[in-house]
Amino acid sequence: MTDITGDGSSARAGRGSGRAGRRGRRRGPGRRALLTGAVGALALGTAYSRREELEEWWWRYSGAEVPRVAGEVDHPGAEWIPASSANLRRASRPRDYSIDRVVVHMPEATYDITLRVFQDPSHRASTHYVVRAADGHVAQMARELDVAYHAGHRGYNERSVGIEHEGWADDPSYLTDAMYESSARLVAGICDRYGIPVDREHIIGHNEVPDVVRICPGPHWDWERYIEMVRAV
């Protein structure tokens, strides 16, 4: 079965690492709210989300959105093959959501099919990058500014960059040196851009996203080698 199914990111309740999450933690309920109990806490929560909505509105329409150049890519040498705009959410990362994770995927499909699926507006899934097995060629399908629906978890979509690697989880023949090397260069660039530590806490498999049950990227993915390669770039 394909792994590149719609991930329902909009339905998940995971809290992002963006501005809203940080703000909520910084400003806990005051003494008065604690004393008034559950009703007070509920009202406080409502007030927070209304303020978030206003901030989001202001952010979108105040000119704070990052200007874009058509066809521009974040990874030098990547080929721009955009996913359907229905399969991602426009954002201005890392201004509005901080990026602190890279999520590694294996789509259970060829490179060409993976591109086609994410170009299909009915699919409700996308990724930032797709790496081809034969030669390590990189397609960029969503800007790193934007939230691609790849992790099956709203908070992790907002905080991460997703990379699909052509192949099947149970078939190690797709795990070529060219693909590992190209992906390692890609990930090293992402980590450098956002100050993400190069370790297994921050570079994770799709199967390591909370509440996700997937065999992705699968048992043959050589994490030790991969992390070493990213560090060596």
Ligand SMILES: [Zn+2]
């Ligand atoms: Zn996956």
